Amino acid sequence: MVDSQPGTTYEDRLLLAIAASRQDAYRQLAEQLYGKKLSANSITDKSVITQDLVQSHVQGVIKGAELVESAVDGKLHFTKMKLDTANLITLPQVESMPVGVKSKWWY
DSSP, X not given: OOTTXXXXXXXXXXXXXXXXXXXXXXXXXXXXXXXXEEEEEEEEETTEEEEEEEEEEOOOOOOSOEEEEEEEETTEEEEEEEOOGGGGGTSOOXXXXXXXXXXXXXX
């Protein structure tokens, strides 16, 4: 939503809305390719939930995504992207290491 973004002018808010919309589109592509990790924790006291926490995490590398459409519709900015999974085989592979793992210089 453009109006909910911080900024003093409409243009500032629009730029932030475009960035947020594009980031969300990439997140949705990553969810489709890699899935989503969910963690949930509930605390009860005498059979009554006193605290309920659900967290989600998505991590992945998106290459080859194509921007289909990016536009303002009323007060919303939307981004449509597509990823042809048939092309994933031809893209260069990215070597990924888990966060926190250090590589040895002699490998």
